[in-house]
Amino acid sequence: MDHLDRLESQSVYIFREAFNRLGRVGMLWSLGKDSNVMIWLARKAFLGHVPFPVMHVDTEKKFPEMYEFRDRYIKEWNLNFLSGKCPPIEEMDPSLPPAARSAARKTEGLKNFLAANPFDGIFAGIRRDEQATRAKERVFSPRGATGAWNFRDQPPEFWDQFNTDFPPGTHVRIHPLLHWTEMDIWLYTKREKIPVIDLYFAKNGKRYRSLGDKDITNPVDSNAETLDEIIEELRTTRVSERSGRAMDHEAEDAFERLRADGYM
Amino acid sequence: MSNHRESLKTVFVGHVDHGKSTLVGRLFHDTDSLPDGRVEEIRKMCERRGMPFEYAFLMDALQAERDQGITIDTSQIWFKTAKRDYVIIDAPGHKEFLKNMITGAAAADAAILVIDANEGVQEQSRRHGYLLHLMGIGQVTVCVNKMDLVDYSQSRFEAIEQEFRAYLTSIGVAPNHVIPVSGREGDLITGPSKRMPWYLGPSLTEALDGFRVPLPATDQPLRFPVQDVYKFDERRIIAGRIESGTIRVGDTLLFSPINKTAKVRTIEAWNVDQLPMKASAGQSVGITLDEQLFIERGHIASHENQPPVETDVFRAHVFWLGDDALVTGKTYKMKLANAEARVTVQSIDRVIDTGDLSHVQSDRVERNAVAEVTIRSRQMLALDEFRNNQKTGRFVLVDGFDIAGGGIISMEGYADQRSLITVRATNVTKVEAAIGPEERHKRNGHKGGVLWFTGLSGAGKSTIAVATERRLFDKGYQVFVLDGDNVRFGLNADLGFSPEDRAENIRRVGEVAALMAKAGFIVVTAFISPYRSDRDRARAAAGEDFHEIHIDADVATCESRDPKGLYKKARAGEIKDFTGISAPYEAPEAAELTVDTSDLSVEESVARVSAYVDRTFTQT
Numbered sequence: 001m002d003h004l005d006r007l008e009s010q011s012v013y014i015f016r017e018a019f020n021r022l023g024r025v026g027m028l029w030s031l032g033k034d035s036n037v038m039i040w041l042a043r044k045a046f047l048g049h050v051p052f053p054v055m056h057v058d059t060e061k062k063f064p065e066m067y068e069f070r071d072r073y074i075k076e077w078n079l080n081f082l083s084g085k086c087p088p089i090e091e092m093d094p095s096l097p098p099a100a101r102s103a104a105r106k107t108e109g110l111k112n113f114l115a116a117n118p119f120d121g122i123f124a125g126i127r128r129d130e131q132a133t134r135a136k137e138r139v140f141s142p143r144g145a146t147g148a149w150n151f152r153d154q155p156p157e158f159w160d161q162f163n164t165d166f167p168p169g170t171h172v173r174i175h176p177l178l179h180w181t182e183m184d185i186w187l188y189t190k191r192e193k194i195p196v197i198d199l200y201f202a203k204n205g206k207r208y209r210s211l212g213d214k215d216i217t218n219p220v221d222s223n224a225e226t227l228d229e230i231i232e233e234l235r236t237t238r239v240s241e242r243s244g245r246a247m248d249h250e251a252e253d254a255f256e257r258l259r260a261d262g263y264m
Numbered sequence: 265m266s267n268h269r270e271s272l273k274t275v276f277v278g279h280v281d282h283g284k285s286t287l288v289g290r291l292f293h294d295t296d297s298l299p300d301g302r303v304e305e306i307r308k309m310c311e312r313r314g315m316p317f318e319y320a321f322l323m324d325a326l327q328a329e330r331d332q333g334i335t336i337d338t339s340q341i342w343f344k345t346a347k348r349d350y351v352i353i354d355a356p357g358h359k360e361f362l363k364n365m366i367t368g369a370a371a372a373d374a375a376i377l378v379i380d381a382n383e384g385v386q387e388q389s390r391r392h393g394y395l396l397h398l399m400g401i402g403q404v405t406v407c408v409n410k411m412d413l414v415d416y417s418q419s420r421f422e423a424i425e426q427e428f429r430a431y432l433t434s435i436g437v438a439p440n441h442v443i444p445v446s447g448r449e450g451d452l453i454t455g456p457s458k459r460m461p462w463y464l465g466p467s468l469t470e471a472l473d474g475f476r477v478p479l480p481a482t483d484q485p486l487r488f489p490v491q492d493v494y495k496f497d498e499r500r501i502i503a504g505r506i507e508s509g510t511i512r513v514g515d516t517l518l519f520s521p522i523n524k525t526a527k528v529r530t531i532e533a534w535n536v537d538q539l540p541m542k543a544s545a546g547q548s549v550g551i552t553l554d555e556q557l558f559i560e561r562g563h564i565a566s567h568e569n570q571p572p573v574e575t576d577v578f579r580a581h582v583f584w585l586g587d588d589a590l591v592t593g594k595t596y597k598m599k600l601a602n603a604e605a606r607v608t609v610q611s612i613d614r615v616i617d618t619g620d621l622s623h624v625q626s627d628r629v630e631r632n633a634v635a636e637v638t639i640r641s642r643q644m645l646a647l648d649e650f651r652n653n654q655k656t657g658r659f660v661l662v663d664g665f666d667i668a669g670g671g672i673i674s675m676e677g678y679a680d681q682r683s684l685i686t687v688r689a690t691n692v693t694k695v696e697a698a699i700g701p702e703e704r705h706k707r708n709g710h711k712g713g714v715l716w717f718t719g720l721s722g723a724g725k726s727t728i729a730v731a732t733e734r735r736l737f738d739k740g741y742q743v744f745v746l747d748g749d750n751v752r753f754g755l756n757a758d759l760g761f762s763p764e765d766r767a768e769n770i771r772r773v774g775e776v777a778a779l780m781a782k783a784g785f786i787v788v789t790a791f792i793s794p795y796r797s798d799r800d801r802a803r804a805a806a807g808e809d810f811h812e813i814h815i816d817a818d819v820a821t822c823e824s825r826d827p828k829g830l831y832k833k834a835r836a837g838e839i840k841d842f843t844g845i846s847a848p849y850e851a852p853e854a855a856e857l858t859v860d861t862s863d864l865s866v867e868e869s870v871a872r873v874s875a876y877v878d879r880t881f882t883q884t
Contacts, residue, residue, distance in 0.1 A: 001480065001547065003349075005546075005547070006546060009505065010548075012505075013491070013505050013548050016492055016504075016548070043535070044534055045548070046496060047494070047496065047501060047532055047534045047550055048534045049497075128340045129340075129341070129342055132322075135323075135325065135339045135341060136325060136339050138367070151326060152326075152336060154337060155666060156667050157367050158370030158399075159660065161599045161667065161670075163665075163666075163667060165664075165666075167665055181342055238299050239299060239300055240300075240301070243301075252327070256326060
């Protein structure tokens with residue numbers, strides 16, 4: 001087994017644990033590179049099937065390429081697709097910095113969606129290397145009735161014995177990609193020939209390293225036009241992955257506040 | 265290609281405030297592993313708080329952690345040396361967050377244990393060292409940090425090194441290296457330090473590169489715990505992760521604890537050109553079998569010649585994290601590999617002080633404590649001793665909704681019950697009995713049955729058995745005594761005194777006694793039979809004809825009698841595993857009759873048993 005085989009095996013194990021131990025489960029699909037790998041790993045785990053709904057909570061501010069991609073692969077991958085909408089920005093906490101306030105729409109959209117479609121477990125494609133508060137996450141991360149993350153008092157998690165017992169009214173976020181890095185995602189995408197949205201590849205000296213809403217996501221300087229070039233770029237870059245995500249840089253604790261409230 | 269580079273997970277542990285997060289931050293800085301702008305970001309955070317530059321802020325991402333200057337939860341971060349990639353796990357050192365330390369450390373292949381040169385070895389230094397050992401992390405390097413605070417004193421370093429090496433040695437850990445470092449000033453992080461020319465060993469990064477990446481256990485006996493069974497399409501797929509060994513198409517697999525076998529027909533996979541013919545440790549796979557066995561999550565597949573242990577009782581070395589103490593007699597949910605079972609803490613054998621390694625008797629294990637316990641399950645379990653297989657030799661306990669502790673398994677003194685499980689009349693056609701039990705009852709004037717005496721050596725089992733036999737015989741009962749003397753020389757002459765042989769000895773006695781009871785006899789057996797599992801098996805053999813009689817006297821009373829001088833020998837260490845002294849006696853939970861021989865004479869005791877027989881065996 002090489003490095004990617006080991007990562008894959010661990011993710012498959014996580015998927016299978018959640019599917020067996022939790023009642024109703026579903027997966028969040030942001031259409032980005034990570035969540036495409038996540039769907040791929042689910043098909044590995046369940047031998048070609050994705051035996052639960054795949055959900056997109058839509059800010060309606062994504063890039064058009066993302067919507068095209070979504071509609072194509074719902075069919076090709078035979079997904080049971082569910083869609084939710086986000087509330088307008090006016091309803092968000094005005095004390096948040098502007099970009100974080102915009103990102104908070106997604107949290108509210110997800111809460112509303114979960115209220116209408118109750119789940120016991122939600123797969124989310126976050127990784128520890130993306131952001132320092134995500135580095136503190138558990139693989140099975142329990143959420144209160146409001147979806148809040150109690151990061152000050154997380155349960156222990158060891159020996160791949162995950163928390164699968166919860167009081168009624170709560171749910172758990174499951175993170176099958178938590179142990180992957182950005183580099184791993186691209187190496188695996190290449191090895192498995194997983195489709196990705198074209199926005200990741202450089203045009204006119206710019207590319208998107210991370211995809212969010214149009215208005216709060218900026219491209220980074222890059223000449224990487226192919227998977228191999230992206231991998232080569234990551235080997236030498238000193239720029240962080242989320243540097244193009246405005247909300248991460250507005251205030252020291254902006255991201256922590258979003259996550260505590262239920263943001264991915 | 266970085267996907268072919270090896271990757272090692274290393275955890276930083278140690279007492280609170282001994283500088284773990286700072287050391288990690290410095291390591292990243294000195295190996296040039298921080299992204300652009302990160303140092304500037306941290307500088308701003310420190311300025312806002314009016315404090316000097318703090319490397320720990322790299323890992324301490326939570327607002328509360330920065331404000332309090334303390335790591336609350338474990339974190340992971342990636343970096344690489346010329347040799348390989350690393351996942352660095354930072355673990356909190358505060359006692360309050362031990363559950364987070366365990367969470368971090370359990371994921372690691374190796375550990376750096378950090379000790380403050382100024383403060384020296386502290387409570388959590390020892391506890392963390394002990395827990396690393398308990399979790400099977402064998403590679404440990406000790407960093408004596410903050411050498412700048414003690415003027416880089418060689419004698420100070422050597423005193424701490426000596427003290428901590430002695431502690432680690434006493435728990436069976438040999439550290440790879442002990443390195444004097446300064447996280448704040450950057451000494452001995454990536455190379456030699458001019459301020460400590462007396463130190464000739466490796467720097468921190470050299471020590472990291474010296475750790476070995478553990479290989480998957482492909483050469484060990486096969487353990488394939490069943491995670492789930494899928495029927496998404498026409499295939500019935502047994503899914504799971506191979507924890508050790510190798511599966512090949514065509515292999516016969518033995519599923520425990522159901523003891524059924526089937527052959528591997530295919531190893532399934534998605535998005536491959538050709539289905540694999542074998543799969544090995546570490547791989548998550550799905551297989552199909554040539555027979556439709558009733559297989560469930562939690563069963564463990566192995567090869568027939570190297571199966572796991574089957575038992576309903578075992579010993580464990582546990583660490584406890586629950587808010588409520590672990591207590592004797594309480595029932596918990598145990599998770600072991602993919603199995604779940606209700607288990608009860610039968611006894612807490614000793615609670616260990618990780619500071620000085622002394623131990624005390626207690627009926628509770630408080631949060632953050634370590635103990636040796638005996639655990640009993642209501643159902644048969646498939647498991648391994650931790651020393652033989654880590655993955656199937658460890659478990660967690662769930663209290664309510666919370667994972668409240670973990671433990672590693674030892675079978676010391678307990679038998680593997682695999683060969684003792686009696687399969688009753690599956691393909692043997694029973695001969696219809698020509699004479700029914702009622703006819704025998706009528707002829708003898710009493711029912712047949714087993715009077716199963718159990719109790720400590722010296723409690724009076726044999727004496728009372730022989731006297732009871734005489735009394736009952738004189739009253740006209742058909743009665744016979746089975747004891748060590750008449751079975752060990754014939755029926756069980758092939759058995760020795762290993763836990764398995766002792767259990768088999770009792771199993772055979774139970775079966776013979778059951779047959780004699782069916783023949784109409786009252787059989788009196790006189791064996792210590794200290795284990796509940798063994799007695800329950802004997803009860804299962806005789807059914808409702810089984811009467812458990814506890815010949816009860818405490819250890820002190822038995823020891824004062826010591827008719828054969830055995831206690832004396834056991835105390836002197838000449839007899840190993842002597843019940844009541846160095847091996848457990850599991851008293852009956854609901855004996856049909858208890859005869860307390862510390863109060864009663866032999867005559868009175870016999871009268872009690874005889875009255876019980878009159879009462880129970882002669883009713884029509």
